[in-house]
Amino acid sequence: MKSTSSPLSQIRIPQLDDGSRAPWFEYAIVQSPRLSSTPRWSAVAKTQELAEIRVCVNRSCGKLGSRATLEVLSGIAPQGVAVSSCGCLGRCGAGPNLFVLPGGAIFGHCSTPARAAQLLSGICGSDFDPWRNLEALSLKKMGEEELEKGNPHSAVELLTKAIELIPSGGLHMLYKTRSLARLRRGDNEGAFEDAKEACEMAPGFPQAYICKGDALLAMGDLHAAEMAYSTALSVDPSIRRSNSFKTGIAKLQEMLRVTCTS
Numbered sequence: 355m356k357s358t359s360s361p362l363s364q365i366r367i368p369q370l371d372d373g374s375r376a377p378w379f380e381y382a383i384v385q386s387p388r389l390s391s392t393p394r395w396s397a398v399a400k401t402q403e404l405a406e407i408r409v410c411v412n413r414s415c416g417k418l419g420s421r422a423t424l425e426v427l428s429g430i431a432p433q434g435v436a437v438s439s440c441g442c443l444g445r446c447g448a449g450p451n452l453f454v455l456p457g458g459a460i461f462g463h464c465s466t467p468a469r470a471a472q473l474l475s476g477i478c479g480s481d482f483d484p485w486r487n488l489e490a491l492s493l494k495k496m497g498e499e500e501l502e503k504g505n506p507h508s509a510v511e512l513l514t515k516a517i518e519l520i521p522s523g524g525l526h527m528l529y530k531t532r533s534l535a536r537l538r539r540g541d542n543e544g545a546f547e548d549a550k551e552a553c554e555m556a557p558g559f560p561q562a563y564i565c566k567g568d569a570l571l572a573m574g575d576l577h578a579a580e581m582a583y584s585t586a587l588s589v590d591p592s593i594r595r596s597n598s599f600k601t602g603i604a605k606l607q608e609m610l611r612v613t614c615t616s
Contacts, residue, residue, distance in 0.1 A: 359570055407431070407473075408440035408453040415442075420450035426470040427452075429494070430487040432478060432522040467491075482522050491520035494528055497535065506539040526556035533565040537572060545569040552581040560586040560593045567602050571609065 375415035409415075409424040427437045441449045449460030452478065464470055471484030493516035500509040513532040517525065533548035546569035552562035583602055586593050593599050 355596045359543045375411045406438060408434040408438055408443075408455070410441065410443045410449060410453075411439045412442040412446075413576075414446035415449035422449050422467070423452075423464050423470050426467045426488075426491065427474065429491045429527070430471060430484075430521065430523045431474060432482065435474070435478070435523070458515070478522070484520050487521045487523065490516040490519040490528070491524065493519075494524070494531065498531060501531070501535050501538070506535040509535040510539065510541075515574055526552045526559055526562060529555065530559070530562050530565050533562075533569065537565075537569055542569055542572040544574065558589055560590040561596075561598065563589065564596075564598050564602055567606075569607055571602065576606060576609055576613065 380596050386392050400601075407418055407427060409418050409427065411424060419426055424437065424439055430478075431437050436576065440453065443453055443460060445451055445460065445462060450462075450464050452461040452464055452473065453459070453460065464473055465556065467488055468484070475482050475484040497509045497512035497516065500506075500512060510532060513528055513535060516530050517532065529548045529552040533545045536542075536548060537545035549562055549566035549569050552559065553566055556562060563582045563586035567579040568580035569584070570576075570582055579602075583599065583606065586599065
């Protein structure tokens, strides 16, 4: 008699460090296109097929920390994995809940950074190192805090350590933030190179073009700065309402006025 393998044997189940099954992992049941009355088990899509992770931020899940989960996933998700918020997914007692597309899998009890990272590891496979990505995210946050305190030198050191970890996601954000820090400590060329790197990594990230424009302004290249700001605006017209864009444009206009009157 010819044996057939069970669909369950083909599913990779995310596990915790002690080898137990992660409590937040659940299967999605989808209907077979050939036998609609017969359900089949489907694993979450592989990285190249994954489109989106939706995090419920409704009242119950919000109280359980879903917004922090959303922030962590947004910070470490690799390219090709979009992260967004959504409304109630039901099953409120098992929150925070996440919904993964395609496939329609629901994950519950994802309330800590470690579990959020392990979730991505279970979806993306062995190429995604959850702890390395969490470490890079932690260094990024510390760098941002130092920058807010007015310590750009410390910020650059922390952000450089994060970049050297080569995280799977958010690398363009690290370069963008280090560009800001380098500009504030007077390293205009370094700020430009970081902003340029961020633009190349994420062409659809308008803040990177604003940083590029700011660095070019500091270097005295007004025409190139204007082009960078224009690119940011074409990528996302709503960026015109951001303080960073308004500040850059105001500086550009002032420098152009001084140039014309001198």
